[in-house]
Amino acid sequence: MKADVEPRPVAGRSSVAPGDVLLSLEHVSLSFGGVKALRDVSFDIRKGEIRAIIGPNGAGKTSMLNVINGFYHPQEGVITFKGKRRHDMRPYLAASQGIARTFQNVALFKGMSTLDNIMTGRTLKMRRGILSHMLHWGPAQREEIRHREAVERIIDFLEIAHIRKVPVGKLPYGLQKRVELGRALAMEPELLLLDEPMAGMNLEEKQDMSRFILTVKDTFDTTIALIEHDMGVVMDLSDRVVVLDYGRKIADGSPAAVQGDQAVIDAYLGVAH
Amino acid sequence: MLYREAGQFKSSYAADMAIFPIRQDRVALLLLLAFAYVGVPLLAQFKIWPFGSDYLLRAILIPFLILALGTIGLNILMGYCGQISLGAGAFMAIGAYGAYKFTNGVHLPLAWLGSEISIPPLPVLPSILLGGLMSALVGILFGMPSLRIKGLYLAVATLAAQFFFDWVFIRVKWFTNYTPSGSVTAPELKIFGLTFNTPSERYLFCLVFVSLFALMTKNLVRGNLGRQWMAIRDMDIAAELMGIRPLYAKLSAFAISSFVVGVAGALWAFVYLGAWEPLAFNIDRSFQLLFMVIIGGLGSILGSFLGAAFILILPIMLDQVPHALGIPVTVETVSLLVLIITGALICYLLIVEPLGFARLWSIGKEKLRLWPYPY
Amino acid sequence: MLLAGQVLEVLLGGLLSGVLYSLVALGFVLIFKASGVFNFAQGAMVLLAGLAMVRCLDYLTHHEFPTWAAVLLALLFAAGIMALTAWLVQRFVLGPLVNQDGLTLFMATIGATFVLEGASQMIFGSDVYPLRLFPTDAWIIGDGIFPGGILINKLDVWGGLIAGLLVAGLAVFFQSTKTGRALRAVADDHAAAQSVGIPISWIWFVVWLVAGLVALVAATVWGTKLGVQFSITFLALKALPVLIIGGFTSVPGAIVGGLMVGAGEKLAEIYLGPHIGGGIEYWFAYVLALLVLLVRPQGLFGERIIERI
Numbered sequence: 001m002k003a004d005v006e007p008r009p010v011a012g013r014s015s016v017a018p019g020d021v022l023l024s025l026e027h028v029s030l031s032f033g034g035v036k037a038l039r040d041v042s043f044d045i046r047k048g049e050i051r052a053i054i055g056p057n058g059a060g061k062t063s064m065l066n067v068i069n070g071f072y073h074p075q076e077g078v079i080t081f082k083g084k085r086r087h088d089m090r091p092y093l094a095a096s097q098g099i100a101r102t103f104q105n106v107a108l109f110k111g112m113s114t115l116d117n118i119m120t121g122r123t124l125k126m127r128r129g130i131l132s133h134m135l136h137w138g139p140a141q142r143e144e145i146r147h148r149e150a151v152e153r154i155i156d157f158l159e160i161a162h163i164r165k166v167p168v169g170k171l172p173y174g175l176q177k178r179v180e181l182g183r184a185l186a187m188e189p190e191l192l193l194l195d196e197p198m199a200g201m202n203l204e205e206k207q208d209m210s211r212f213i214l215t216v217k218d219t220f221d222t223t224i225a226l227i228e229h230d231m232g233v234v235m236d237l238s239d240r241v242v243v244l245d246y247g248r249k250i251a252d253g254s255p256a257a258v259q260g261d262q263a264v265i266d267a268y269l270g271v272a273h
Numbered sequence: 274m275l276y277r278e279a280g281q282f283k284s285s286y287a288a289d290m291a292i293f294p295i296r297q298d299r300v301a302l303l304l305l306l307a308f309a310y311v312g313v314p315l316l317a318q319f320k321i322w323p324f325g326s327d328y329l330l331r332a333i334l335i336p337f338l339i340l341a342l343g344t345i346g347l348n349i350l351m352g353y354c355g356q357i358s359l360g361a362g363a364f365m366a367i368g369a370y371g372a373y374k375f376t377n378g379v380h381l382p383l384a385w386l387g388s389e390i391s392i393p394p395l396p397v398l399p400s401i402l403l404g405g406l407m408s409a410l411v412g413i414l415f416g417m418p419s420l421r422i423k424g425l426y427l428a429v430a431t432l433a434a435q436f437f438f439d440w441v442f443i444r445v446k447w448f449t450n451y452t453p454s455g456s457v458t459a460p461e462l463k464i465f466g467l468t469f470n471t472p473s474e475r476y477l478f479c480l481v482f483v484s485l486f487a488l489m490t491k492n493l494v495r496g497n498l499g500r501q502w503m504a505i506r507d508m509d510i511a512a513e514l515m516g517i518r519p520l521y522a523k524l525s526a527f528a529i530s531s532f533v534v535g536v537a538g539a540l541w542a543f544v545y546l547g548a549w550e551p552l553a554f555n556i557d558r559s560f561q562l563l564f565m566v567i568i569g570g571l572g573s574i575l576g577s578f579l580g581a582a583f584i585l586i587l588p589i590m591l592d593q594v595p596h597a598l599g600i601p602v603t604v605e606t607v608s609l610l611v612l613i614i615t616g617a618l619i620c621y622l623l624i625v626e627p628l629g630f631a632r633l634w635s636i637g638k639e640k641l642r643l644w645p646y647p648y
Numbered sequence: 649m650l651l652a653g654q655v656l657e658v659l660l661g662g663l664l665s666g667v668l669y670s671l672v673a674l675g676f677v678l679i680f681k682a683s684g685v686f687n688f689a690q691g692a693m694v695l696l697a698g699l700a701m702v703r704c705l706d707y708l709t710h711h712e713f714p715t716w717a718a719v720l721l722a723l724l725f726a727a728g729i730m731a732l733t734a735w736l737v738q739r740f741v742l743g744p745l746v747n748q749d750g751l752t753l754f755m756a757t758i759g760a761t762f763v764l765e766g767a768s769q770m771i772f773g774s775d776v777y778p779l780r781l782f783p784t785d786a787w788i789i790g791d792g793i794f795p796g797g798i799l800i801n802k803l804d805v806w807g808g809l810i811a812g813l814l815v816a817g818l819a820v821f822f823q824s825t826k827t828g829r830a831l832r833a834v835a836d837d838h839a840a841a842q843s844v845g846i847p848i849s850w851i852w853f854v855v856w857l858v859a860g861l862v863a864l865v866a867a868t869v870w871g872t873k874l875g876v877q878f879s880i881t882f883l884a885l886k887a888l889p890v891l892i893i894g895g896f897t898s899v900p901g902a903i904v905g906g907l908m909v910g911a912g913e914k915l916a917e918i919y920l921g922p923h924i925g926g927g928i929e930y931w932f933a934y935v936l937a938l939l940v941l942l943v944r945p946q947g948l949f950g951e952r953i954i955e956r957i
Binding site for chain 2 (some may be wrong): 758769774930
């Protein structure tokens with residue numbers, strides 16, 4: 001059992017300069033049994049940009065994020081994050097290195113309130129051990145209040161103060177997605193992976209979410225990789241786009257360039273092979 | 274009207290995070306504690322109804338407190354961390370026999386190392402805590418499979434613990450100090466020079482233990498560790514992504530839960546039973562605690578108390594009420610009725626209110642706040 | 649040769665008693681395959697079926713019915729009781745809880761267990777009721793090869809035959825019939841099965857009825873062995889390790905698991921027991937199951953559990 005120990009190293013901001021490569025994937029291949037989810041995919045994400053990953057259904061976009069996160073382990077390829085080359089990631093390592101994520105089907109902790117959900121995002125930054133917590137009054141309480149303040153700032157930013165004590169299972173889908181974003185932001189990540197953050201939202205909600213994403217990039221100094229189907233959102237928000245189809249990368253560049261690329265158009269419209 | 278929180282604004286996060294944020298709740302709790310710590314002993318001293326005889330203290334309040342403690346322990350594992358355990362009885366047994374061995378002195382010859390471990394008899398309080406510690410260590414051991422094994426399979430692993438330790442405490446005579454009958458007696462309860470003999474004194478002894486442990490558990494549960502447990506319970510894959518280590522969270526839940534259950538076991542043996550045999554901690558006890566957790570409410574400290582009270586009082590009520598009404602009812606019928614009612618109540622609660630009595634209680638309080646308005 | 653004979657006798661006895669465990673385990677597998685529910689109440693169902701049958705049989709025999717008629721009527725009566733139970737459980741416990749997660753349903757079956765245990769004893773009595781449906785003596789074979797011969801219990805052999813028939817029937821049922829397919833769909837996803845028009849209430853009633861009949865069969869065999877009494881419900885607890893080892897969803901797994909547990913228990917008791925104190929049978933099956941779990945969490949024949957986000 002942990003007693004009060006020296007503070008663990010916290011995920012701090014790395015020495016990667018804006019514009020430099022933050023994450024790069026080289027020749028990554030992933031298969032499940034006979035199914036090849038990713039084939040020889042290589043691209044990079046630069047610090048401070050919004051990188052969109054698009055492609056038809058089943059292209060391997062979520063698998064890509066799962067590889068970056070450490071949920072899936074690719075059979076081939078190298079992942080380089082903040083300068084360290086690895087063959088695969090582990091979830092805990094990804095989290096402690098500063099990668100946070102939201103999920104396609106919201107993966108919130110349904111038994112807890114909004115506030116508690118977002119507070120779980122602060123776990124890595126909390127250092128007080130079991131004995132402190134048992135006592136509560138004193139160091140543990142002070143630490144709790146400090147993190148509560150940080151979380152309340154995020155809650156204010158995302159405009160979810162009115163539902164902070166509501167169990168998230170009771171919230172409508174759009175608000176759940178916002179809470180999930182809040183939970184990811186609470187980790188103060190360097191790289192934020194968003195899996196279809198706009199899915200199931202109406203125009204107003206999409207505008208709100210877009211606003212949040214842009215503010216996160218600018219104010220919170222976070223690099224963002226996002227999977228999205230709404231082309232309008234992709235064009236407006238992203239700096240660069242990578243397109244996957246059947247597990248392969250078929251285009252990589254600015255939104256305008258990708259939009260005009262024949263291979264991309266073929267993939268989306270479906271062309272007889 | 275009775276119960277408004279209007280006008281009670283919190284001006285600091287500390288106040289918002291308090292265990293009882295509403296003033297009426299705090300007042301009610303203070304009154305309850307005052308009654309429990311001062312009122313009950315006074316009434317018992319002067320033999321005022323309903324404490325005219327020892328019965329209420331001996332047969333109801335003391336077992337209630339100890340079983341509530343055990344339920345709190347089991348709730349940590351099941352309600353907060355979502356790991357099912359059907360072996361709580363075994364962990365109570367480890368706490369009880371562990372404490373027993375420590376009060377009698379531990380002598381363990383380690384022939385294969387050529388030496389031995391010899392600990393002199395320890396006083397009661399450290400022995401109880403050490404019994405809990407033994408239980409915690411075993412809890413960690415049986416918790417290790419929980420990383421690969423989930424849900425029902427884990428339940429079977431805990432049943433394995435239950436049956437294995439049933440056998441151990443019967444067959445391995447070392448634990449019972451080689452008594453011919455297999456049953457052992459608890460030592461006198463002497464703490465810091467004070468003896469706790471009368472029911473009133475034993476009641477206070479249990480009350481202090483339970484209050485402290487309930488507070489400690491509540492503090493753990495509302496802090497970071499509690500959130501980690503609940504995250505693992507709700508979605509352990511996503512929890513890993515926050516930097517929550519499933520191994521640490523699950524093992525800490527097993528350890529702390531087993532510690533509390535072990536202490537409850539030691540108290541059950543030392544304070545309530547006085548003399549006991551392994552049967553006191555068999556699978557029936559495990560199911561009793563399980564029902565207390567489910568009926569009281571998973572993931573609720575208050576629920577642990579409510580569930581323990583209900584399960585304990587049900588057979589007594591089923592016995593006394595027909596007698597009072599003049600209807601004869603055999604002991605056997607009572608025990609069968611207890612089975613039926615408990616089972617039916619569990620099914621009913623799972624359908625209507627899976628969070629048990631505790632949730633019903635808080636819904637009731639919410640209605641009280643709005644009364645006489647319906648919403 | 650004496651030792652070999654002894655080992656063979658213990659092994660055979662263990663295997664055969666293992667088949668009897670499989671009988672109980674089959675009921676579990678049935679319900680789990682069909683509804684994804686782990687029915688903790690299977691043991692209580694064995695008790696209920698046994699009590700219903702033996703009390704009816706005693707009553708009819710007491711009223712001078714010829715034995716074959718009495719047995720037949722008693723079996724029908726017990727089957728009827730199981731049908732009623734299936735309907736009640738479906739209507740009041742499972743129906744309202746459809747779409748809940750597995751753990752909630754499991755705990756609901758724990759509740760149902762206690763209701764069934766209490767109610768069956770209240771209605772049919774809580775004594776020990778002996779049952780004489782199968783011969784309980786033994787054959788001695790192989791007298792020439794092994795000194796003293798090998799003792800084989802006739803009841804165990806009957807149990808084996810019956811279990812074999814049951815398994816064959818169930819296997820055919822699940823693989824080949826329309827209902828069997830529907831059951832597997834329901835086990836996979838309640839809501840999806842409902843949305844394609846599978847009548848869940850009816851399916852669950854059928855499943856619990858069949859499980860109840862399996863319980864009745866198990867009750868006849870076990871009741872002859874032990875007498876119909878409350879402790880039969882603990883068979884459910886013995887069947888759990890069988891299921892773990894075999895995998896919750898596999899009918900052949902239940903058989904293999906039962907064999908392993910039965911044989912393992914007996915062998916461990918005779919050959920390991922004297923070294924660490926007797927009574928190993930109490931926990932051996934469970935520790936064996938635990939070890940299997942650590943190596944293969946889904947059991948020997950079970951389906952791999954894949955979690956996706």
